[in-house]
Amino acid sequence: MATYKLQINGRTYQTEAEPDxxxxxxxxxxxxxVGTKYGCGISACGACTxxxxxxxxxxxxxPVAAVGTSKVTTIEGLSAKGDHPVQQAWxxxxxxxxxxxxxxxxxxxxxxxxxxxxxSAEEIENAMHGNICRCGAYHRIKEAVKLAxxxx
Amino acid sequence: MASTTSRRDFLKxxxxxxxxxxxxxxWLEAEAEASVFxxxxxxxxxxxxxxxxxxxxxxxxxxxPNPELGQNIMTSFxxxxxxxxxxxxxxxxxxxxxxxxKRFERQVTGGSGAVPHSWKxxxxxxxxxxxxxxxxxxxxxxxxxxxxxxxxxxxTHLASGRKLSYGELAADAAALPAPQDVKLKDRKDFxxxxxxxxxxxxxxxxxxKPLYGLDYSKPGMLFAMIQRPLAFGKKLKSVDSxxxxxxxxxxxxxxxxxxxxxxxxxxxQVMKARKxxxxxxxxxxAIESSADHDRIFSELMxxxxxxxxxxxxxxxxxxxxxxxxxxxxYQCPFLPHNPMEPMNFFAHVREDGVELVGPSxxxxxxxxxxxxxxxxxxxxxxxxLTRLGGGFGRRLMTDYVxxxxxxxxxxxxxxxxxxxxxxxxxxxxxxPAVRYRFEAALDDKGNMIGxxxxxxxxxxxxxxxxxxxxSGAVDNxxxxxxxxxxxxxxxxxRAPITNFLAFAEQAFLDEVAQAAGKDPVQFRLDLLQRAKSxxxxxIRYNPDRMIGVINLAAEKSGWGQKKDVAQGFSVYFSHAxxxxxxxxxxxxxxxxxxxxxxxxxxxxxxxNLSGARQQVLGGIVDGLGHAMYSYLTFKDGAAExxxxxxxxxxxxxxxxxxxxxxxxxxxxxxxxxEPSLPPTGxxxxxxxxxxxxxxxxxxxxxxDEVFKVKSV
Numbered sequence: 009m010a011t012y013k014l015q016i017n018g019r020t021y022q023t024e025a026e027p028d029x030x031x032x033x034x035x036x037x038x039x040x041x042v043g044t045k046y047g048c049g050i051s052a053c054g055a056c057t058x059x060x061x062x063x064x065x066x067x068x069x070x071p072v073a074a075v076g077t078s079k080v081t082t083i084e085g086l087s088a089k090g091d092h093p094v095q096q097a098w099x100x101x102x103x104x105x106x107x108x109x110x111x112x113x114x115x116x117x118x119x120x121x122x123x124x125x126x127x128s129a130e131e132i133e134n135a136m137h138g139n140i141c142r143c144g145a146y147h148r149i150k151e152a153v154k155l156a157x158x159x160x
Numbered sequence: 161m162a163s164t165t166s167r168r169d170f171l172k173x174x175x176x177x178x179x180x181x182x183x184x185x186x187w188l189e190a191e192a193e194a195s196v197f198x199x200x201x202x203x204x205x206x207x208x209x210x211x212x213x214x215x216x217x218x219x220x221x222x223x224x225p226n227p228e229l230g231q232n233i234m235t236s237f238x239x240x241x242x243x244x245x246x247x248x249x250x251x252x253x254x255x256x257x258x259x260x261x262k263r264f265e266r267q268v269t270g271g272s273g274a275v276p277h278s279w280k281x282x283x284x285x286x287x288x289x290x291x292x293x294x295x296x297x298x299x300x301x302x303x304x305x306x307x308x309x310x311x312x313x314x315x316t317h318l319a320s321g322r323k324l325s326y327g328e329l330a331a332d333a334a335a336l337p338a339p340q341d342v343k344l345k346d347r348k349d350f351x352x353x354x355x356x357x358x359x360x361x362x363x364x365x366x367x368x369k370p371l372y373g374l375d376y377s378k379p380g381m382l383f384a385m386i387q388r389p390l391a392f393g394k395k396l397k398s399v400d401s402x403x404x405x406x407x408x409x410x411x412x413x414x415x416x417x418x419x420x421x422x423x424x425x426x427x428x429q430v431m432k433a434r435k436x437x438x439x440x441x442x443x444x445x446a447i448e449s450s451a452d453h454d455r456i457f458s459e460l461m462x463x464x465x466x467x468x469x470x471x472x473x474x475x476x477x478x479x480x481x482x483x484x485x486x487x488x489x490y491q492c493p494f495l496p497h498n499p500m501e502p503m504n505f506f507a508h509v510r511e512d513g514v515e516l517v518g519p520s521x522x523x524x525x526x527x528x529x530x531x532x533x534x535x536x537x538x539x540x541x542x543x544x545l546t547r548l549g550g551g552f553g554r555r556l557m558t559d560y561v562x563x564x565x566x567x568x569x570x571x572x573x574x575x576x577x578x579x580x581x582x583x584x585x586x587x588x589x590x591x592p593a594v595r596y597r598f599e600a601a602l603d604d605k606g607n608m609i610g611x612x613x614x615x616x617x618x619x620x621x622x623x624x625x626x627x628x629x630x631s632g633a634v635d636n637x638x639x640x641x642x643x644x645x646x647x648x649x650x651x652x653x654r655a656p657i658t659n660f661l662a663f664a665e666q667a668f669l670d671e672v673a674q675a676a677g678k679d680p681v682q683f684r685l686d687l688l689q690r691a692k693s694x695x696x697x698x699i700r701y702n703p704d705r706m707i708g709v710i711n712l713a714a715e716k717s718g719w720g721q722k723k724d725v726a727q728g729f730s731v732y733f734s735h736a737x738x739x740x741x742x743x744x745x746x747x748x749x750x751x752x753x754x755x756x757x758x759x760x761x762x763x764x765x766x767x768n769l770s771g772a773r774q775q776v777l778g779g780i781v782d783g784l785g786h787a788m789y790s791y792l793t794f795k796d797g798a799a800e801x802x803x804x805x806x807x808x809x810x811x812x813x814x815x816x817x818x819x820x821x822x823x824x825x826x827x828x829x830x831x832x833x834e835p836s837l838p839p840t841g842x843x844x845x846x847x848x849x850x851x852x853x854x855x856x857x858x859x860x861x862x863x864d865e866v867f868k869v870k871s872v
Contacts, residue, residue: 009408026408026428033428037383042375043368045549046427047500048581052804055500083368090367098366102358102770105778106230107365108372108500108549133813140804142500142550143230144781145774146815 012072016041017085027073032056034072035082043083043111047140054139057112057119058082064119083111086118093159094118094152101152105143113139117153125160127153211263212241212289218313218327220247223257225264226274227521228361229499229548229555230778231833232771233274235360237282239768240275243352244286244345247326248313254360259523259543269521269548270556270652272735272831275767279829287342289333296333297324347765347826356770361547371547373504373518374578381506382411382575384567385430387420387437388587391797393647395444396420403436413437414570421567427578445647450493450793453618456644457491457595460616466640470626472697473636478610482601486675490598490664492859493791494618495591496799497653498809501549502584507564508574509534514541514565515574519548519555526561533562534569552782553652557589585807586799590792591653592620594660598668601636606676608687610636615661617643619650623657628733629706630669632699633687648794654782655834658734660859663787666730666842671855680729680846681714701733705762706740708823712760713740716821725755728847730839736830737763738823741780743843744816745851750869752848754784754816757840762823763832772832776820779836785810787841788861808862 014021016039023038030049035041035058044067047055051066058067059081086092094117104110113136120127120135127135132153141149213221222238238254241247259267266277290310297315298305301322309316313326347353364371389395399420401413409429414421420437424430460466479485505518507530514534520526523543531538548555564577579588594617601610611634615623626639653659673683685707690696692703710731713719719727719742731740744756759776766772789808793800801807845856848866856864 026432028432029426029428033426036375037426037428040377041368042370042377045372045500046374046502048804050581050803050805053500083366086367090363095366099358099362102356102362102774104230104359104362104365105232105774106500106548106550107359107361110365111368114366136812138811140500140809140811142498142552142782142809143774144778144785144810144815146781146812147777147818148774150812 010073012075014072014075014080015077016080017082025072027071029072030068031058031070031072031075031080032067035067041082041084045108045111047109047112053109053112054116055109055112057115057139059115059119062119062122064116083115086114092118094121094156096159097152097156101148101155103145103148103152105145109139109141113141113149117156121153121157121160126157129154212245212285214326214330216327216330218248218251218325219253220245220251220313220326221253221255223255225257225260225267227267227269227519227523227545227548227551227555228256229269229519229521229551231269231274231775232359232768233269235357236275236767236771237278238360239352239357240279240282241286243350244283245290246310246312247286249352249357251313256545256547258545259527261524267523269551270553272737272833272835275829276736276831283344284342287344288338291339291342292333292336293326293329295336295339296329300324300332354766354769357768358770372501372549373506373546374501374549376506376517376546376576378574380574382423382571382573383425383427383430384421384423384575384577385434385580385583386563386567386577387422387434387439388583389418389441390586391441391447392649392794393443393445393447393797394441397440397442399440400438403438404433407433407436412571414567416566416570419563421577423567423571423575431580447797448646448648449795449797453593453794456618457616460642460644461489461595461597461614463642466614466642467622468638468640469622469624470631470637470639470697472631472634475610475612475636475638478636479599479601479612481603482610483604484602484675485599486602486672487597487599488668488671488855488857489595490667490857491595492593492660492663493793494593494648494650495653495786495790496585496588496792496807497552497554497591497651498585498807499548499550499552499554502581503554503560503579503588504576505561505564506574506576507561507568509565509569509572512540516541516543516561516565517546518561518564519546519551520558520561521548521551521553521555522558526558529558529562530565533566552654553656554589557651581804582802585792586802589649589651591659592623592650593618594620594623596623596661596664598664600668600672602672602676606678608634608672608676610634612637613639615641617641618646618648619643620657623661625658625661627698627700629691629701630687632695632697633691635696637696647797654779655734655837658732658838659783659786660841662730662732662734662838663841663845663859666732666839667845667855667857670728670842670846670849679720681710681719684710684729684731705738706731706733708825709738709740709760709762712821712823713742713758716760716819717742717744717758726847726850728843728845728850730842730846732835732839732842734835734838737761737832737835739776739835739839741839741843743840743847745844745847747851751867752851754844754847756817756819757784757843758819758821759836760821760823761832761836762825763835764825764827764829766822767829772822773820775832776836777818779834780818780840781810781815783837783840784816784844785814787844787859788814791860791863
């Protein structure tokens with residue numbers, strides 16, 4: 009066990025974990041930040057996507073020891089009131105079905121739009137292709153990313 | 161919020177309406193932001209004894225009793241109540257109810273049956289409450305209630321213009337006797353039903369609130385993962401848990417039945433320790449591989465033993481006199497359900513009772529099974545429903561609930577059992593593998609005079625739907641089935657049986673239409689005219705509704721009028737609704753590529769146009785994805801695909817444009833969670849045939865030679 013001071017959503021959290029513990033489980037089990045989801049554990053579905061220094065990463069395979077002083081943003085910290093342009097777009101388009109994958113989808117979209125604020129349809133598809141939605145809400149995810157790009 | 165309301169604050173007026181729903185009102189002193197699990201906590205019977213409540217400050221709280229897994233029932237159920245209540249939708253709060261068989265009926269998500277079952281009950285509940293509010297207002301003004309009108313949460317005295325809000329009236333209204341035989345609204349006056357209403361849980365979903373079973377925790381709770389046999393047909397011989405037990409955070413390692421449970425203080429510690437178990441298994445039952453299943457299919461297909469499901473006329477004579485006989489076999493693989501949230505459940509078995517919390521499509525069965533296992537009465541068990549991160553039929557099973565309860569009873573501690581994706585995919589339940597053989601006899605005019613279907617399944621039960629189309633439209637017909645009992649466990653999968661049968665049947669009928677030299681749409685319409693005017697035997701479907709969706713799909717897609725794209729047609733009746741689809745395929749780099757799918761749906765009254773479109777699009781994506789890409793094979797009893805790197809689910813770039821249309825016929829709702837899925841595979845396969853001249857008869861399509869052509 010080692011002690012970590014983690015910069016998450018603008019706060020400092022101190023917690024103990026084994027160094028190989030994926031950030032996902034530190035967030036969920038140690039810190040109660042359960043908005044980040046477990047889907048596959050092998051970086052294959054995108055449900056666990058968070059931002060580390062603004063980059064979208066798969067937290068299910070990202071060891072806590074690698075976080076260091078990086079700034080972590082989770083779905084809980086994407087905006088203070090849940091009104092980030094991507095969150096707004098998700099609401100306006102009414103994207104969610106079961107909703108389980110949507111935190112990962114939103115975090116992927118938010119990081120993507122930061123690097124490419126006016127993407128083409130094809131660029132959106134490429135950016136979102138790694139996130140599985142088992143309910144098949146892909147049409148609305150695509151539409152919401154497009155809509156969010158007009159709000160940023 | 162409910163936790164701040166004490167029992168005496170309730171105005172206890174409840175009345176039975178609408179066949180068993182309890183309708184009541186109570187006063188909420190304070191409205192605080194609800195924790196997402198509060199509904200469950202407050203619904204255990206201590207504080208809420210009602211289905212619908214109205215607070216003094218006009219907040220209308222509606223409990224949603226059914227498990228929510230993405231079918232959007234938490235929005236559509238309250239919409240139905242609010243419509244008849246003439247409520248202001250912005251003042252409606254929706255809470256998930258816990259399992260409570262005294263208050264609610266059919267707390268099940270399955271069979272596309274929730275709205276059809278509850279439509280009248282919910283409307284009556286809303287209309288009754290509205291009438292009581294009107295009566296309370298009339299009494300206060302000393303006028304007749306026919307002089308008053310309820311709208312947007314306010315009752316108005318039409319002559320004087322006086323107004324009272326529902327909140328101001330709730331206490332008086334609740335004290336009145338509930339009127340019987342209230343009048344329901346005319347559909348032309350609907351303000352919510354049929355409109356686009358956003359998911360009531362959007363904000364919680366978009367901000368990562370704890371909603372799902374996997375998110376649930378409580379102080380003192382332990383985490384557990386269970387090592388189950390890695391292959392079907394094996395049983396546990398021995399386990400050495402010495403190393404696992406000594407690992408950090410591990411509290412206990414427990415063996416029960418064929419399971420070894422690793423119990424600890426966090427998910428990751430448990431996951432790691434589980435890998436340190438030394439396990440030995442031995443053969444217990446048949447050890448089967450997919451190659452065995454192919455052999456079994458062939459043997460049973462040609463065998464002389466089968467259960468006759470339906471027999472009309474004289475099939476042998478029809479085939480002997482036929483001018484042409486068409487015969488084809490179709491096969492589908494096992495599929496895991498793969499809800500994005502893996503299986504999990506919380507259980508706390510105490511001396512005085514049992515607490516269960518988690519995602520279940522059948523909480524009533526889960527509780528009954530738990531009671532049976534523990535040998536205690538059901539009323540000693542509470543079950544709180546979380547939101548479900550998908551279900552697709554997997555959560556109709558109760559294994560993962562009972563298992564959590566059993567573990568908690570052994571370790572005498574609150575515990576959440578978590579399945580890994582690998583546990584879920586390789587050790588759960590599957591859509592059964594099935595092979596069908598279809599045969600059709602045509603006379604010299606191209607009329608289908610005989611039809612035979614034999615379905616052979618691996619733990620599929622009856623893999624036919626013998627009273628569905630085209631039964632009733634063919635004079636001589638034989639439908640039979642054979643089931644192979646296997647150690648591989650199977651379960652209903654969204655649109656059970658029809659999720660594959662529809663593809664096989666609709667693709668085969670396309671073959672028959674081609675052999676008869678008829679247009680596939682006209683061929684089906686002719687059969688339906690026969691079923692309508694002079695049906696052969698009993699039928700379960702309504703030919704007119706099927707004709708309706710066929711015509712709408714043909715019209716919207718420009719069927720038969722497009723030169724630059726290959727179209728395929730399919731129509732299916734499942735559960736109680738009708739969906740016709742036209743798929744359009746283009747060749748891209750010498751391979752077929754699905755560009756667009758048109759869907760025409762008759763599900764009766766559409767409740768929420770947003771949710772309804774989601775169900776249609778989602779069902780089509782589900783049907784397309786699994787038909788195109790997904791399969792699960794077995795080697796020596798073990799699944800060969802155990803996570804998304806080996807098992808392909810459809811992703812964004814593979815999804816075509818979809819246009820969803822609904823038949824507006826105003827009949828009562830007939831369900832929409834599943835019926836859009838079955839037709840998709842057939843429409844796509846038929847379009848691929850149009851584009852390539854090749855029939856695809858096995859799923860997944862991606863393994864067919866038409867997709868193996870080298871790109872330019």
